[in-house]
Amino acid sequence: MKMDRRQFCALGTAGAFAAIAGGMLGCSSGEKTPAADDKAADAAASTQADAASAKAAAMAMGDADVNFAQEVDILIVGAGISGMFAAIDPAAAGKNVLICEQNGTFGGDAIYSAACQMCSTAKLTQEERPEKYSTPEEIREKFAPYYEEGDPALDFTVLLQTWSGKFIDRMHYDWGYEFQPLRESPYHQAFFPKDGLCTMNSEFQLINQKLEEAGAKYSFETTFKTLITDENGEICGARFTKKDGSIFDVKAKAVVLAAGGYVSNQEWMTRYAPEYADLGNIVSGRKGDAIAAGLAAGGQLWKMGPTSNLNPRYEAGHMLGTFYPIICVLPNGKRFYCETAVHNAATGAIAAGYHEWYTIWDNVAQNGQDQELLKHAGEAIQSADSVDELAEKMGLHIETVQGIFDNWHDICEAQEDAEFGRTLFLQELQPPFYFIRNVPVRYKSLGGLKVDEQMHVLDANDQPIKNLYAAGCTAGTEDIVPAAASGLIVAETLVAEV
Ligand SMILES: Cc1cc2nc3c(=O)[nH]c(=O)nc-3n(C[C@H](O)[C@H](O)[C@H](O)COP(=O)(O)OP(=O)(O)OC[C@H]3O[C@@H](n4cnc5c(N)ncnc54)[C@H](O)[C@@H]3O)c2cc1C
Incomplete structure (x- = not known):
């Protein structure tokens, strides 16, 4: 009408x-x-x-x-x-x-x-x-x-x-x-x-x-x-x-x-x-x-x-922490938050003085049921068959990346995360590795x-x-x-x- x-x-x-x-x-x-x-x-x-x-x-x-x-x-x-x-x-x-x-x-x-x-x-x-x-x-x-x-x-x-x-x-x-x-x-x-x-x-x-x-x-x-x-x-x-x-x-x-x-x-x-x-x-x-x-x-x-929170550019960079073993590190190779407290990733990186971080995972997450989450990241996800290749693709020194895995090995062996109190998914990662470089963004x-x-x-x-x-x-x-x-x-x- x-x-x-x-x-x-x-x-x-x-x-x-x-x-x-x-x-x-x-x-x-x-x-x-x-x-x-x-x-x-x-x-x-x-x-x-x-x-x-x-x-x-x-x-x-x-x-x-x-x-x-x-x-x-x-x-x-x-x-x-x-x-x-x-x-x-x-x-x-x-x-x-x-x-x-x-x-x-x-x-x-x-x-x-x-x-x-x-x-x-x-x-x-x-x-x-x-x-x-x-x-x-x-x-x-x-x-x-x-x-x-x-x-x-x-x-x-x-x-x-x-x-x-x-x-x-x-x-x-x-x-x-x-x-x-x-x-x-x-x-x-x-x-x-x-x-x-x-x-x-x-x-x-x-x-x-x-x-x-x-x-x-x-x-x-x-x-x-x-x-x-x-x-x-x-x-x-x-x-x-x-x-x-x-x-x-x-x-x-x-x-x-x-x-x-x-x-x-x-x-x-x-x-x-x-x-x-x-x-x-x-x-x-x-x-x-x-x-x-x-x-x-x-x-x-x-x-x-x-x-109350920020997001990473790619959701996989924090949300994988909800259900899977992942390691998140700053470019200096240091962990900076408890990876299962997913929303602390972006704010944690900023609080540590960085505007980027890396999330590393393996086949457990890569083949898990949350495929759509990975699809959202598209080609931003890279893979590596060894720690050497991972270091090269991440653009970090091999010692830095080896240090990440050594530290994680100790945590998994002790089944205790003295740094950030993480209690879930304390499992070592096996090659092939996958990683994503993330930056904090606002989203709401x-x-x-x-x-x-x-x-x-x-x-x-x-x-x-x-x-x-x-x-x-x-x-x-x-x-x-x-x-x-x-x-x-x-x-x-x-x-x-x-
Ligand atoms: C990447 C991302 C991840 C998120 N993850 C989570 C999560 O895991 N858990 C959670 O609880 N929340 C999450 N959120 C937040 C959540 O999506 C929002 O809080 C929720 O969708 C808000 O719903 P809404 O109806 O208020 O607004 P919106 O979802 O923003 O819907 C508003 C609608 O209005 C339309 N619109 C806007 N302007 C106009 C206009 N001028 N004319 C006509 N139409 C218009 C828009 O196109 C849109 O369709 C996330 C948000 C984003 C962006």
Whole structure:
């Protein structure tokens, strides 16, 4: 249906949205220190700058008249795991749901990720790995030390962790997905896809099947540009561009922003995560478009900052440590972290003063079940039939490389890693050897639009902005399972409210 509401509707440009009163970051209600005041002032200035640039971007669209090409109940921006889960229950409840996605397919970052799905609150955890199961109260106790008293972000973390269990249980008990059987690893609170590391394809095929059965629809190669407001200044849709450059305006009763984070936005990384801003970035198309639009609509940011970890350029360079004997060394031949604590690889190398490291393994990992993980690294993986050849290919002195193996031999013989306390996979490597040279990269951002416990986007006074919701990294979640959990939460809200 072609609608013409140009006399009433406005794009998310200057004046269309409520003023960004104060532009405050979500912060603790505890007593403020002068430093906290400075930080809040800086943050407020940054927030206003981001809102201004969001408005400028919207204006750069040319402010063409609004001309709705489609009308739906619920419009979701982004077909990542959070957006897909936001769609399913409302569609199953009879709502007309459209997901607009800039790429040609669904899945977002998770489909390419290592696919380690951490969750200790699932019924499945309780049944299969009871020692890893946590109640919401235990979760609160565990996370409380990381938050100031009264910080709503702690409540949000507890909420997400609790709903994380519902995601795992929905996949397994309701939809029949069999996660990988428990393997020896330090991550017994994590679920892995049945086909191995780095392939969530089987999970996404199932999620997509449920989404289509529920009746939700996609519009691929459709890029979000800005929100649209009605004559009362309330959000009533969004503007997109199609691959051919044409404008696509969609009218909706509710808009869910689920377009991921801002790791590809160099300016924002410099502002909010300067520690990681100079590192390479392996993710494209996460420029914080949706966060900026929410901000321009009067929303506020929360939890902005560096994430808890970095990645290697090639996932094999750390994730193999989850299940296999590997040795990771700096160019000086020294080990620098416990290889089974996979996420310490990149940060550990930087802490040791290096921006590169080597991961060495043998046929045990090379012929293991995680072939997709190796495929992701492609030709970056090299092999060597002897220590001499390995040294030559690594570009290190033979004595340095021999030293690596001698040190490892001693650890394996003693079955004790006095340096880093590793207890798993203390096995000697046999030729042929394989290795990869890795560099630390950033791969995700932290923080986004502040939301309440129903995933309404909140304004500067912590009041919900009408018709506007957010999920996943756009709402400041980190990792796959909390993103999916936030999708389930917003889905429940939408079923009740739309
Ligand atoms: C290499 C890598 C490895 C990872 N490994 C793990 C892991 O092992 N475990 C873990 O828990 N997490 C991991 N993560 C993080 C995890 O993938 C993310 O936290 C999760 O996928 C976030 O989901 P999301 O739905 O919030 O956003 P995304 O997955 O980013 O999805 C957002 C979607 O919105 C679309 N979009 C963006 N902008 C627009 C726009 N303007 N218009 C229309 N569409 C738009 C994107 O194309 C994308 O499809 C990894 C991430 C990467 C990159």
